[in-house]
Amino acid sequence: MNAVGVDLKKLRAPALLLVLLLLLIALPHARPGYAVVLVYTILMYIVLTVSWVLFSAPTGYVSLAPAAFFGVGIYTSAILGMKLPLPVVICIGGLASAFLALLVGALTLRLKGIYFAIFTFGLVELIKHFVLWYELKYTGTRGRFLLPVGNNTIYYVMLAILVALLLTTYFIKRSKYGLALQSIGEDEEAAAHTGINVTLLKIITFAISAVFTGAAGAIWAIRLTYIDPYIAFDVNNSFMPVLMAIFGGLGQLYGPILGAVVFSFLREVLITRFPYYYMLLIGTILLVSILYLPNGLVGLIQRWRRRIWGGQHANT
């Protein structure tokens, strides 16, 4: 293949992504209404999933903390929403989550395997019940209302968060820190003895992933309009990103994105079509995919490709 051909091939993926981004930007003008709500819901799940993948996929630390970070974002928005301009609120939501992640990370990232998962799971419940207790005891309220903002605003903010997240993830993955994160997942002790400051790297990456989850929570709060601790710190928001990422396949970055798109679309459709059987259907789909799609949708696609192209593309 000549040099020009290689260059063209290199340009193909960014060009495709740019077209996709333009289409997404144009969507609210072409198709206002329900489509916008549906798409920003999907975008929200992509943000949650990719943020989770950013830290947990390379390092192998299964975090069930996303609901905590998301909830902190939601509460930031609920408390500050009427006092400060929206972009500022979103940023503070992200930073507040990152601050929590720094704290939690410093304390707990030495826990190994299932203990880390259990700890982060408990953390969400601790925060939920603490906020519940605090509100009943000191503010005498339960739940808060938020001023609604136009759907298009929510849509564009969510899209901006996603773009920022994808760029961040891309640069981390390509940098030497991406390699280092992966080496932590492979063998943490060896990584430390190869000169990598494993503790610092884990904590900072954990915090970076929390920034985006928190920011997404801050804008999502406005879409919810009414929130209370049960809504804000819903454990489903911890499990969904994990399930979506695994559903898509963890190997490449596009796997979790694909997983989030397909799964959250399915979820929205099932909720509206079969409200009474929705959990049953979702549960079954998940169970089947965990049992029969060990490498997620990506693995399935690769298998099909191999069958069609006869093994030549086995490693793409």
Added chain:
Amino acid sequence: MVTFLNIVIAGLLLGGLYALIAMGLSLQYGVARVLNVSHGEFIMLGGLITWTLYTAFGVNPLLSLAICGPLTFLLGFIIHRTVFKRLLTSSESRGVFESNSMLASFSLLFIIQNIASIAWGPEIRGYSYLRVPVNLAGAVFGANRLMTLGFAVVIGVAFYLFIARTRTGKAIRAAAQDPAAAGLMGVNIDRVLALCFGLGAALAGTAGMLISLCYPVHVAMGLEYTVIALIVVVLGGLGSIPGSFIGGFALGIIGSVVTNIDPSLSLIAYYLIFVLLLLVKPTGIMGR
């Protein structure tokens, strides 16, 4: 003095229940290596089945144990045979199996809860049985609560003896320590793991029956108990059955003390203990 006794007895009553649900989870994790997030759903099933049997057919709740126990056991056994056995063979390492099985149990939570809500609806159910006051050294408790404690202790001890003394118990302990070696020594490992998962589910079902004696039951109650069971299991040391038994009573008494100070603080206290314990001694109070 009476209040002190009151608090301790109330703590023991609560603790018996916690011990029971935690022992089931502990068995499932300790031997079958499944961190079963759907544990609470089996509790919910036990509670609601007991409620149906009592209100619709007038079956004595204690007798319904003979139905709840085997039923939840069978369900657990079948689930292990179909779902977790397959995951066990397809997972490349223990770590991968642990995270996969946790996620699979999360989808079971969805499935079981949805089926239950189709069957029972979202209403909160309760019935009155043995709600007669009993005077214990000046402190007054419902007979139903004392019954719960009695059952929890008897089942807990019986279960411990089963694990410690019987041939099957020996196989279970061997499987917990080293599945591969146990398999080589002639233990039918698949059967033992499914048995443990089933027994864990049966303990949950039994606990559900006992819970329905004292508290209202409903379809969405499961997760709360799962989380409490998780806390107790970590408190006692992941996978240690005596640890879970003692941990259950410890948490019950802590809960009772905190409730006496401020009822709304009890859950926060549980999580705080849980979080602190994980930080200070992740292997639990009985851990090495």
Added chain:
Amino acid sequence: MPILEGEGVTKYFGGLAAVSNVDFYVDEGEIVGLIGPNGAGKTTLFNLISGALVPKSGVIRFQGANITGLKPHRICKMGIARTFQSVKVFANMPALENVMLGSLFGAPNSVAPAEAVREATALLDFVGLSAVGATPAKDLTLANQKRLEVARALATKPKLLLLDELMAGLNPTETAEAMALITRIRDQGITIFMIEHVMKAIMSVCDRIMVLHHGVKIAEGTPQEIATSKKVIEVYLGE
């Protein structure tokens, strides 16, 4: 002046002294061997030097600086690299990336990615793995994984290299190759401190040997002295 020295280094595991009041030194340019029966505390001593464990008491100095209780990554950057008794390679990463990580993170001065690729390629060549740079580490043979660990350690540009049973599990040919590799590393001016069970190897390669038994240093000297020491023979043949 010794490049590495320890004074009264002690470490307990639950009341049991794994390493007890051990004094040691390694001179610049030396190859020093550390031997002793299983459970003598050899790997524990390496873990104390490399920062994987913190000693209960005692001082460890590297090039005159106190490194006691520093984190492993700091010690690595100061110039001490190591390999592990049970190989610890980054299993799913290509061999080249395994080595690159050493250049990128472990060297005293930071290195640009392109430079890291060049260094890693050269090091793979140095240890004889240039043909398998793209192969995931887990697919290499044990002997090759051990060489990969050496290459990764060398990528951090160490002044002192700790080798923990480099030859365990290797066949005679591979052992001979490993011995040659050690000599070539020393020729680059790198000091070597090595744990080994293969007596033939350690006797022919080392300038000096230290013997640990039950966490205590019981002998020290030239290979000749150690081979004829009554105390050492007793320990190995049983009292």
